[in-house]
Amino acid sequence: MAYVIGDACISCGACASECPVDAIAEGDGKYVVDADKCIECGACANACPVDAPTAG
Template identity: 75%
Template sequence: MAHLITDECISCGACAAECPVDAIHEGDGKYEVDANKCIDCGACEAVCPTGAIKAE
């Protein structure tokens, strides 16, 4: 199960820098998780300053 980045994202990039499989990329107005690459490790969720990343 991949993680989902909500509209609370402030596009700081902390999640992308922490992702061990490069599954997070800047999208239109917020970052997005590539569900095909996500290994559900939760590293991104732990570093998000706004709590915008949730398990899908």
């Protein structure tokens, strides 16, 4: 299941820059993951300083 970015997101962009398939984009107040592109690699979760991305 694709990763989901929770409300803890501080919109720093660390997750988006680490995503190998460009599945993460800036949304309204937080970043969002395109579930159709997500390959569930966990790079976003490893890069996030506030642990906002979680496996959906």
